[in-house]
Amino acid sequence: MxxxxxxxxxxxxxxxxxxxxxxxxxxxxxxxxxxxxxxxxxxxxxxxxxxxxxxxxxxxxxxxxxxxxxxxxxxxxxxxxxxxAPEDVWAIFRTLAEERRKREIDPTLSMLRDALLAEPATSAEKHAQGRLREMHDLIELTTDWFSDVQKLDSKTLMQLMKLGGKVTKFLEIKDKLLLGMGSKGEDDNKH
Amino acid sequence: MxxxxxxxxxxxxxxxxxxxxxxxxxxxxxxxxxxxxxxxxxxxxxxxxxxxxxxxxxxxxxxxxxxxxxxxxxxxxxxxxxxxAPEDVWAIFRTLAEERRKREIDPTLSMLRDALLAEPATSAEKHAQGRLREMHDLIELTTDWFSDVQKLDSKTLMQLMKLGGKVTKFLEIKDKLLLGMGSKGEDDNKH
DNA sequence: AAGATATTTCAACAATTACTGAAAATTCAG
DNA sequence: CTGAATTTTCAGTAATTGTTGAAATATCTT
Structure with a gap:
């Protein structure tokens, strides 16, 4: 060949x-x-x-x-x-992301969580923990979001992506609605 | 130290x-x-x-x-x-993504585009080009979307992420509206 | 179960990448 | 401009990672 x-x-x-x-x-x-x-x-x-x-x-x-x-x-x-190789390129993308998560992200998050449990002894450690917390939260938020979005079927996902930054209009609409009803509505924040 | x-x-x-x-x-x-x-x-x-x-x-x-x-x-x-290191972890994330794009994604896209210009001689080449087109489109869509979303300020970005898969509700709303008005509305598709 | 075919393992070797100390280059104060 | 302080370069060496052929293992066929 x-x-x-x-x-x-x-x-x-x-x-x-x-x-x-x-x-x-x-x-x-x-x-x-x-x-x-x-x-x-x-x-x-x-x-x-x-x-x-x-x-x-x-x-x-x-x-x-x-x-x-x-x-x-x-x-x-x-x-x-x-x-x-699998036919569906989106499926390939998904697999790759899942495996990388399992091998690299998860161990890193776990290391960060451990480090955050320790009692800070010095000012340097206190500051370091603050930074680790920021990194932890960013990674966690990003990967949770990613695995959430990845569950969508390929068609929906593509629609969403083609929308690009315009998704924010959704937030505006949501904000307006909440404002109108006194902001007592459900909040989807996880943290 | x-x-x-x-x-x-x-x-x-x-x-x-x-x-x-x-x-x-x-x-x-x-x-x-x-x-x-x-x-x-x-x-x-x-x-x-x-x-x-x-x-x-x-x-x-x-x-x-x-x-x-x-x-x-x-x-x-x-x-x-x-x-x-910069203070803002989101800024760090952005920089990293931009640099990786410049160094790895862009050259790959350019190679794929070149390969797609060639006239396929054999059945194997015809099939290969189909695959390369799929890969090209996936990468292009993903990176365009990413750079679009990255332009959002950190706060909006975080709101959006916390929403997770629920963003699809936006699509549903949009579809309903378009349906109501005979689907002559603007379409943001780039391709 | 024997023999043929196919796959994996692994120790030896090759290639690449990382790291260092010494020397060269740069920067700055007087 | 001189010389001390600092940073960079780079050739040599160390460490790591990749690659191979030969042997071992596994799988099928008869």
Missing amino acids: LMSPLIQTFVLHFGEMGSRWGINRTVGQIYALLFVAERPLNADEMAEALGFSRSNISMGLKELMSWRLVKLQHLPGDRREYFS | LMSPLIQTFVLHFGEMGSRWGINRTVGQIYALLFVAERPLNADEMAEALGFSRSNISMGLKELMSWRLVKLQHLPGDRREYFS
Whole structure:
């Protein structure tokens, strides 16, 4: 399997990007290749197309599986394992976000919470805790919001995004309504 | 300058996280230290606190400056350069997002656009272009939306986030209104 | 169960990235 | 302009991370 120049450019760029994001080049290239492939590929095909050793591909696929970014399947009458990337790009985006949350955000939040429990001994610690609290709240708010919004179906999500900053009109309307009824209405604040 | 255990834990965690994100450990630790510091620090103080060489700190600060994540200032009667992290965590978040966009997203979008201009020769290329178009559109939509929303002031942004998935109510209202007036209203779709 | 085919593991090696000390460059006070 | 204080550069080295082939393991077929 040889890659056309178009595909090759994409694969190389993606590999390069991957390495800037803490994902190694091989893994990035494998994923890019699967992403554009017309049909599922087996490890030997990938090794040949990308010029990596079979064992390197094996490790890369293991990594991608752990991120739930590739699907494993079998083709009738073929013993080899075939891999593919999910069709729906929004689903891919979701998976990526979920995994990153689980691996990076959650441990960070937990570390921050622990640090906030300690009794500050010095002025420096008191100040540091204030800063950690700000960071904690920002991360928590952002990720809670994100997981909330991600539950929307792709169509609604896209509508919302196309709206851009205009969503604020909703806030204005809400404020006006609340003002009109004496602001005793429900408040959705979580904190 | 020695760090209290609380601060040390945070600094080490942040350094570790940094290395998962393609930022090196030193840079992550420097930033963490500045983030919690009560007052601006000079390079020697950081070198001592973190146990890195003076030259390593110098390189790290250069990197952080290029990301616009630290401010350089001078203290009266002191020739040395002092550094600090911005106060406002939302501003930090914005800066980070802008820089990442400039360095990673924009080049990727440009590569995708180029690839989409080529005339597909084979069926494989035709399919690949379809996929690249999906990726392009997702990235473009997401980043346009993001930069739009980031223009909002911190207060509005937080209100919006606390709303979470409930923003969709806005869409429902909008749909109802449009329905009522025969759907000839303005459409904000960009594409 | 044997043999063929396919996949994974892992120790050795390669490549990349991080870090340092010494030297060079810059900045500032007198 | 001189020289002391400070910062930056950079070549060499250390540490980390990536890659491979060979061996081990697993899976299927007959």
